[in-house]
Amino acid sequence: MALTLEVRKTLPGFTLDVSWAAGDEVVTLFGPSGAGKTLTLQCLAGLMRPDSGRIVVNGTVFFDGGRGVDVPTQERRLGYVFQGYALFPHLSVRDNVAYGLRRLSASTRRHRTQEVLERLGLADLASRRPQELSGGQQQRVALGRALAPDPALLLLDEPLSALDLPLRQALRDDLRAVLAEWRTAAVLVTHDFTEAYRLGDRIVVYEDGRVIQAAPRAELLWQPASENVARIVGIRNVLHGTVLKATADRIQFRWREQLLEAVNSPTRSYLPAPESALAFFIRPEYVRLIRKDRGTPDPGHHMNLMSGRVVGEADFGTTWTLYFKLDAPGGPAQGDYDLEIEVPRLVYEILEISRDRHWQLSIHRGSIHVLPSA
Amino acid sequence: MDFFPLWLSLKVSVVATILTLATGLPIAWVLARKRFTGRDVAEALVVLPLVLPPTVLGYYLLVLIGRQGVIGRVLDAAGMELAFTWRAAVLAAWVGSSALFIKAAQAGFEAVDRRLEQAARTLGRSGWSVFWSITLPLASRAVMAGTVLAFCRALGDFGITLMVAGSIPGLTQTTPLAIYDLVQSNRMAEANALSLIAVATVALLLMGLGRLARLRF
Numbered sequence: 058m059a060l061t062l063e064v065r066k067t068l069p070g071f072t073l074d075v076s077w078a079a080g081d082e083v084v085t086l087f088g089p090s091g092a093g094k095t096l097t098l099q100c101l102a103g104l105m106r107p108d109s110g111r112i113v114v115n116g117t118v119f120f121d122g123g124r125g126v127d128v129p130t131q132e133r134r135l136g137y138v139f140q141g142y143a144l145f146p147h148l149s150v151r152d153n154v155a156y157g158l159r160r161l162s163a164s165t166r167r168h169r170t171q172e173v174l175e176r177l178g179l180a181d182l183a184s185r186r187p188q189e190l191s192g193g194q195q196q197r198v199a200l201g202r203a204l205a206p207d208p209a210l211l212l213l214d215e216p217l218s219a220l221d222l223p224l225r226q227a228l229r230d231d232l233r234a235v236l237a238e239w240r241t242a243a244v245l246v247t248h249d250f251t252e253a254y255r256l257g258d259r260i261v262v263y264e265d266g267r268v269i270q271a272a273p274r275a276e277l278l279w280q281p282a283s284e285n286v287a288r289i290v291g292i293r294n295v296l297h298g299t300v301l302k303a304t305a306d307r308i309q310f311r312w313r314e315q316l317l318e319a320v321n322s323p324t325r326s327y328l329p330a331p332e333s334a335l336a337f338f339i340r341p342e343y344v345r346l347i348r349k350d351r352g353t354p355d356p357g358h359h360m361n362l363m364s365g366r367v368v369g370e371a372d373f374g375t376t377w378t379l380y381f382k383l384d385a386p387g388g389p390a391q392g393d394y395d396l397e398i399e400v401p402r403l404v405y406e407i408l409e410i411s412r413d414r415h416w417q418l419s420i421h422r423g424s425i426h427v428l429p430s431a
Numbered sequence: 432m433d434f435f436p437l438w439l440s441l442k443v444s445v446v447a448t449i450l451t452l453a454t455g456l457p458i459a460w461v462l463a464r465k466r467f468t469g470r471d472v473a474e475a476l477v478v479l480p481l482v483l484p485p486t487v488l489g490y491y492l493l494v495l496i497g498r499q500g501v502i503g504r505v506l507d508a509a510g511m512e513l514a515f516t517w518r519a520a521v522l523a524a525w526v527g528s529s530a531l532f533i534k535a536a537q538a539g540f541e542a543v544d545r546r547l548e549q550a551a552r553t554l555g556r557s558g559w560s561v562f563w564s565i566t567l568p569l570a571s572r573a574v575m576a577g578t579v580l581a582f583c584r585a586l587g588d589f590g591i592t593l594m595v596a597g598s599i600p601g602l603t604q605t606t607p608l609a610i611y612d613l614v615q616s617n618r619m620a621e622a623n624a625l626s627l628i629a630v631a632t633v634a635l636l637l638m639g640l641g642r643l644a645r646l647r648f
Contacts, residue, residue, distance in 0.1 A: 104549050130552040137553035143546040147568050156564075157554030206555065 058242035087253035088263030103130035136203030144187035319425035341399035343424035359419040436609035447524035463540035489594025524585035532581035539573020
């Protein structure tokens with residue numbers, strides 16, 4: 058499976074202008090609501106006609122604005138799982154699944170329908186109507202209906218948003234298993250980053266009708282292309298400092314009167330000029346509190362040392378989030394605190410953080426991630 | 432008693448209803464699903480017969496299909512006569528009842544979730560197939576309700592029929608016209624019987640419609 062897509066479409070008050078490619082994998086289109094993800098899916102399926110651009114799936118040109126090619130939806134043969142599933146309410150589960158198989162002979166159609174129902178564990182529900190099923194069962198019927206004609210590419214629009222949270226998490230893993238088992242290339246739309254990360258091999262980040270980064274999921278999490286991407290994927294502690302010195306493998310900078318040092322990425326070795334502004338982020342779970350019962354900290358071992366107070370906290374059950382304000386003069390970087398720190402519950406209890414609020418902390422230079430300026 | 436008016440009314444209404452279905456379904460679908468210039472005008476034209484005085488409608492129809500009318504002349508050349516025949520009564524009933532059917536069916540089509548039709552298309556079905564397998568079955572209650580209403584309206588038409596088909600006993604005199612004639616000539620017992628039969632027929636149909644509305648798929 059190979060997909061290349063380039064689409065421009067102007068609607069009142071909104072312009073979609075995107076271009077990305079995908080191979081034999083699950084691609085998630087991720088971004089806030091109204092960023093153009095669903096519109097892209099509709100253009101891909103032929104339900105919406107782009108103003109211009111080009112869509113090619115497996116060498117077949119589905120749309121080419123320049124040459125006036127626009128293959129109608131019914132001839133594109135793509136599986137589409139709609140938000141809310143859009144199951145046919147007047148047809149049984151079996152007839153829903155068989156709906157896309159009309160071109161097959163009656164016996165082949167029966168055989169294929171039965172096979173799909175069994176593989177998805179729907180055989181016992183075959184004569185039920187969609188409205189008699191639970192949300193999870195409806196999702197399976199929608200998947201079965203889309204997969205039955207064996208499409209080259211499966212499109213899924215917010216497949217989990219119709220479900221309640223506990224079920225949603227279980228079905229996310231369920232969906233992942235189905236996608237892996239059927240080995241269908243898929244494009245999945247979601248506004249939930251956990252979902253995008255769990256389900257996608259590759260993530261395309263949308264913002265306001267444009268793609269701001271397309272990358273394998275791990276790269277997106279550790280090397281967001283810009284401050285914007287970092288914010289949209291929900292990265293905490295996105296901060297701003299001033300560059301002192303940058304070399305191919307280190308960047309020294311000033312932040313809140315502190316001298317910090319970060320590893321420069323060898324792959325993109327970013328060399329900002331001294332005194333220029335610098336954006337960076339620190340993951341809350343990578344900030345280390347320094348134990349007071351082990352003597353004074355050793356600057357050779359503990360790099361990027363800072364001291365301050367816990368000014369707020371939130372209990373997340375298995376972890377605690379601490380809001381930390383540095384002792385340094387000047388206003389805090391993020392409202393009334395400088396850093397968000399996440400500690401496991403056990404650490405919170407052993408260190409008696411609820412009682413003891415003043416701490417020294419250190420951040421390894423490899424845990425400070427410099428963001429290239431846009 | 433003469434049962435010809437009852438028999439004629441039934442024949443005229445059945446044929447008119449079939450005509451209404453054949454012409455009304457596509458019009459209702461287009462009004463529900465398509466956006467085009469002149470749509471407002473088309474919508475107004477559809478509703479017009481519902482609000483115009485029947486005699487005015489009948490007058491214009493007669494102008495069209497009479498010997499000197501645009502359509503009448505064409506038909507005359509083909510050796511056909513329309514005005515003052517039972518077919519003119521069908522035309523009258525069709526014009527009078529189409530609006531009721533189209534408005535009901537249009538509302539039914541509009542209530543069908545478009546995503547279901549889109550889903551059907553992604554599953555390889557063309558527009559025609561989508562209409563018969565998804566849109567029409569899901570709008571079937573509204574379409575049937577519209578059909579029954581149109582049939583009842585066709586049965587009851589008076590003014591338009593009188594203008595274009597006249598009230599020729601044994602030829603174009605439908606039940607409502609016959610009742611009027613009977614009352615005029617003071618044959619109250621017969622008028623009463625005919626009226627009761629008309630009321631019973633329509634009441635039965637409407638009760639059937641009520642039952643239909645409660646049916647589940």
